[in-house]
Amino acid sequence: MTAMPATDRAGLSRAERRKAETRREIIDAAFACFAERGYHATGIADIAARLGMGHGTFYRYFENKRDIVEHVITDLVERILGALGAENAPEAVDTLEDYRQQSARIGEALASIFGSDLRMPRLLLEAPGIDQAMSDRMLELFDTTAQFTAAYLDHGVRLGYLRADLDVRATAHAINGMILGSVLAALRDPDPERQHRLGAAIRAVMYDGIAAR
Amino acid sequence: MTAMPATDRAGLSRAERRKAETRREIIDAAFACFAERGYHATGIADIAARLGMGHGTFYRYFENKRDIVEHVITDLVERILGALGAENAPEAVDTLEDYRQQSARIGEALASIFGSDLRMPRLLLEAPGIDQAMSDRMLELFDTTAQFTAAYLDHGVRLGYLRADLDVRATAHAINGMILGSVLAALRDPDPERQHRLGAAIRAVMYDGIAAR
Amino acid sequence: MTAMPATDRAGLSRAERRKAETRREIIDAAFACFAERGYHATGIADIAARLGMGHGTFYRYFENKRDIVEHVITDLVERILGALGAENAPEAVDTLEDYRQQSARIGEALASIFGSDLRMPRLLLEAPGIDQAMSDRMLELFDTTAQFTAAYLDHGVRLGYLRADLDVRATAHAINGMILGSVLAALRDPDPERQHRLGAAIRAVMYDGIAAR
Amino acid sequence: MTAMPATDRAGLSRAERRKAETRREIIDAAFACFAERGYHATGIADIAARLGMGHGTFYRYFENKRDIVEHVITDLVERILGALGAENAPEAVDTLEDYRQQSARIGEALASIFGSDLRMPRLLLEAPGIDQAMSDRMLELFDTTAQFTAAYLDHGVRLGYLRADLDVRATAHAINGMILGSVLAALRDPDPERQHRLGAAIRAVMYDGIAAR
DNA sequence: CATGAATGAGCATTCATTCAT
DNA sequence: AATGAATGAATGCTCATTCAT
Numbered sequence: 001m002t003a004m005p006a007t008d009r010a011g012l013s014r015a016e017r018r019k020a021e022t023r024r025e026i027i028d029a030a031f032a033c034f035a036e037r038g039y040h041a042t043g044i045a046d047i048a049a050r051l052g053m054g055h056g057t058f059y060r061y062f063e064n065k066r067d068i069v070e071h072v073i074t075d076l077v078e079r080i081l082g083a084l085g086a087e088n089a090p091e092a093v094d095t096l097e098d099y100r101q102q103s104a105r106i107g108e109a110l111a112s113i114f115g116s117d118l119r120m121p122r123l124l125l126e127a128p129g130i131d132q133a134m135s136d137r138m139l140e141l142f143d144t145t146a147q148f149t150a151a152y153l154d155h156g157v158r159l160g161y162l163r164a165d166l167d168v169r170a171t172a173h174a175i176n177g178m179i180l181g182s183v184l185a186a187l188r189d190p191d192p193e194r195q196h197r198l199g200a201a202i203r204a205v206m207y208d209g210i211a212a213r
Numbered sequence: 214m215t216a217m218p219a220t221d222r223a224g225l226s227r228a229e230r231r232k233a234e235t236r237r238e239i240i241d242a243a244f245a246c247f248a249e250r251g252y253h254a255t256g257i258a259d260i261a262a263r264l265g266m267g268h269g270t271f272y273r274y275f276e277n278k279r280d281i282v283e284h285v286i287t288d289l290v291e292r293i294l295g296a297l298g299a300e301n302a303p304e305a306v307d308t309l310e311d312y313r314q315q316s317a318r319i320g321e322a323l324a325s326i327f328g329s330d331l332r333m334p335r336l337l338l339e340a341p342g343i344d345q346a347m348s349d350r351m352l353e354l355f356d357t358t359a360q361f362t363a364a365y366l367d368h369g370v371r372l373g374y375l376r377a378d379l380d381v382r383a384t385a386h387a388i389n390g391m392i393l394g395s396v397l398a399a400l401r402d403p404d405p406e407r408q409h410r411l412g413a414a415i416r417a418v419m420y421d422g423i424a425a426r
Numbered sequence: 427m428t429a430m431p432a433t434d435r436a437g438l439s440r441a442e443r444r445k446a447e448t449r450r451e452i453i454d455a456a457f458a459c460f461a462e463r464g465y466h467a468t469g470i471a472d473i474a475a476r477l478g479m480g481h482g483t484f485y486r487y488f489e490n491k492r493d494i495v496e497h498v499i500t501d502l503v504e505r506i507l508g509a510l511g512a513e514n515a516p517e518a519v520d521t522l523e524d525y526r527q528q529s530a531r532i533g534e535a536l537a538s539i540f541g542s543d544l545r546m547p548r549l550l551l552e553a554p555g556i557d558q559a560m561s562d563r564m565l566e567l568f569d570t571t572a573q574f575t576a577a578y579l580d581h582g583v584r585l586g587y588l589r590a591d592l593d594v595r596a597t598a599h600a601i602n603g604m605i606l607g608s609v610l611a612a613l614r615d616p617d618p619e620r621q622h623r624l625g626a627a628i629r630a631v632m633y634d635g636i637a638a639r
Numbered sequence: 640m641t642a643m644p645a646t647d648r649a650g651l652s653r654a655e656r657r658k659a660e661t662r663r664e665i666i667d668a669a670f671a672c673f674a675e676r677g678y679h680a681t682g683i684a685d686i687a688a689r690l691g692m693g694h695g696t697f698y699r700y701f702e703n704k705r706d707i708v709e710h711v712i713t714d715l716v717e718r719i720l721g722a723l724g725a726e727n728a729p730e731a732v733d734t735l736e737d738y739r740q741q742s743a744r745i746g747e748a749l750a751s752i753f754g755s756d757l758r759m760p761r762l763l764l765e766a767p768g769i770d771q772a773m774s775d776r777m778l779e780l781f782d783t784t785a786q787f788t789a790a791y792l793d794h795g796v797r798l799g800y801l802r803a804d805l806d807v808r809a810t811a812h813a814i815n816g817m818i819l820g821s822v823l824a825a826l827r828d829p830d831p832e833r834q835h836r837l838g839a840a841i842r843a844v845m846y847d848g849i850a851a852r
Numbered sequence: 853c854a855t856g857a858a859t860g861a862g863c864a865t866t867c868a869t870t871c872a873t
Numbered sequence: 874a875a876t877g878a879a880t881g882a883a884t885g886c887t888c889a890t891t892c893a894t
Contacts (some may be wrong), residue, residue, distance in 0.1 A: 043864080044863080167417070170234065184386075185359075209418075258888080269854070448857095485887080635802075
């Protein structure tokens with residue numbers, strides 16, 4: 001017999017696990033509220049009401065409104081980056097054809113993530129309107145993801161299947177811009193068929209250019 | 214001589230002209246405030262104070278806060294579209310080389326517009342956070358500008374200097390996405406040299422692709 | 427004709443005068459509320475309601491709740507000190523008998539001030555419970571008034587009608603303590619007759635001591 | 640052997656004794672919190688945290704926040720009155736000189752109590768700001784202590800070493816006021832030397848008066 | 853027409869208290 | 874008996890909007 005509470009595999013006591021679960025639920029509820037009505041139109045009471053809990057309870061889990069949106073965004077970004085980084089890696093590719101296929105897989109993964117729940121891109125789109133700090137964070141996120149893309153490009157240049165004179169950093173921003181463009185287009189018209197054509201168009205621009213032969 | 218007030222060439226009386234001027238000033242002041250502090254952090258009093266006028270006066274020119282931001286955005290969009298459409302037209306080009314040069318001109322025009330006053334892209338970025346309607350409007354704007362781009366592409370396809378199998382609509386979104394990406398990059402790091410490289414990278418992707426020859 | 431608003435003798439425009447009046451009214455209403463229910467039990471809404479005005483209006487005149495109580499106390503202290511300093515001065519007295527009479531006048535003035543409105547001492551008594559800063563301020567006030575008393579004593583020592591070996595500063599605190607004691611007694615039992623006896627007892631202690639001859 | 644739990648000399652079971660101890664600890668912790676941060680700024684959680692116990696446990700020992708402060712003040716008052724009444728009694732004195740020495744002892748005892756822990760007078764000072772009832776109680780306390788002093792004076796008058804015409808009740812308030820004044824002065828400047836002079840000044844006023852011979 | 857005083861809906865946040873475990 | 878999670882009443886404060894002057 002010991003006074004120490006039983007812990008699970010992650011070393012968390014029952015209470016800690018419950019607390020983590022509730023935080024998870026609040027993050028999800030807040031995500032839903034923010035995405036549906038927007039950050040400024042959402043009250044803490046809305047988030048609590050969605051979970052059927054008292055609004056005072058919210059403050060047992062998060063400091064304040066700004067705190068929760070920070071966690072919501074962080075969670076969202078992690079989900080996106082996690083889904084992206086999961087099965088792909090720059091080093092996994094040797095030839096242009098492989099790269100093209102990898103691009104397609106990444107594009108499909110992105111389409112799957114965003115397409116599965118349009119609230120995700122919708123919230124990302126609204127995020128810069130929260131405040132200056134969040135706006136900066138979103139710009140930083142765009143830059144960060146461009147670095148991911150740059151890593152892929154860099155690998156291709158080194159292996160010789162991408163142009164040697166590629167301005168890797170700038171091109172990465174351009175490519176990510178195309179992806180962003182397709183996401184915005186999807187928000188207006190979430191037709192899967194159209195998403196597919198957007199992905200194809202992006203790859204066509206990347207590999208074939210737009211000029212006639 | 215009549216009792217009718219004198220009117221200028223546009224058929225506006227002196228009073229109407231004065232009113233239009235004041236509306237113009239309010240729009241400019243509101244633009245400045247919204248871009249600097251953000252829509253939600255800006256009060257009507259801030260806008261009025263910037264003009265040295267009473268904040269009650271504001272309501273003689275605009276319905277409410279939502280009304281003014283609508284006009285600010287409209288004005289902003291017009292400035293952008295106006296600057297773009299001014300000297301370029303899809304029909305003015307016959308060859309790929311011409312088109313490439315036209316692209317460069319358009320890119321420079323955009324860089325000039327946005328680069329000259331970063332408050333413009335900053336406000337556009339924050340706009341979707343104002344409310345759902347504004348978010349929709351921004352998505353619509355992205356679509357509208359894509360139609361502009363599509364017109365250029367369409368012209369090129371018809372004249373044969375762009376690929377016959379080009380998915381014009383989807384490609385237009387991709388290209389505009391690249392432009393959007395360069396704008397976002399400029400917001401993080403407004404170095405003109407970098408902007409120039411971003412523009413070049415966009416054109417390189419468009420015309421040369423990223424693949425090695 | 428001038429654009430300058432008409433001003434009264436104090437150089438205040440009509441609007442400024444009105445504003446000052448309203449501030450005065452708010453201070454009075456707040457004084458009443460704080461004295462009756464206590465600072466912490468009083469809401470801004472209570473103060474506003476007492477004046478029949480919206481509670482938002484309050485914030486046009488005072489920064490916040492702490493601000494108004496600061497002004498209420500300041501006003502209160504000024505009223506007390508003003509009433510005290512009005513007709514008395516240490517230099518106006520030459521003999522012990524004069525001083526004794528002056529003491530009686532000051533005592534009566536104090537009794538008149540506090541006795542006329544028991545909310546004044548009641549609020550002063552509650553003031554240290556507002557917060558640490560106010561508590562310090564009250565202690566400072568006690569010290570300040572002791573300096574007033576000390577000035578009287580000092581004058582008497584110099585003119586020779588008070589003991590040469592008087593510890594002026596310490597004695598001043600003792601005397602003011604007696605006054606404070608009579609105020610506290612008055613709060614419990616505001617019988618004028620009793621106040622009179624308290625004043626007489628204070629003077630008797632001061633001049634005759636308590637010892638039998 | 641019976642089912643009755645063992646009891647100590649006071650007739651308390653072990654559990655009752657433990658309960659009393661915990662109450663004692665809570666009172667002490669609450670006293671510390673209230674004196675340091677003030678009643679209104681102190682939360683029940685602060686008190687519990689100071690004892691390292693759950694704040695829910697608090698309510699097993701005291702009804703509510705108002706209840707604990709009542710006990711804290713009661714305890715405080717008892718400590719003061721106890722210390723005062725311990726070794727002194729009106730009847731223990733026969734002559735003015737004895738009385739003067741007794742006064743000095745009482746003064747020293749008070750200075751020792753308050754000076755040893757300034758939180759005591761600080762809490763008493765803040766107490767009237769808790770609510771009306773507590774304010775009344777503090778005034779009552781002042782009156783009660785004046786009755787103590789009055790008993791000493793009464794004894795002196797009866798034995799003839801104090802003035803026969805002394806207004807005992809009023810003079811008692813005046814004397815206690817001086818003591819109160821010295822306590823307030825100590826709160827501002829807790830210099831022991833100064834406290835000593837204040838005590839001496841009080842006795843000088845009492846026995847010698849302030850007038851020159 | 854300009855003004856700014858007045859307004860109150862609205863919201864984030866705190867914290868004493870309860871009660872299931 | 875101890876705990877601390879849950880609760881919601883309570884309140885200070887902001888600011889868009891109105892309207893009398």
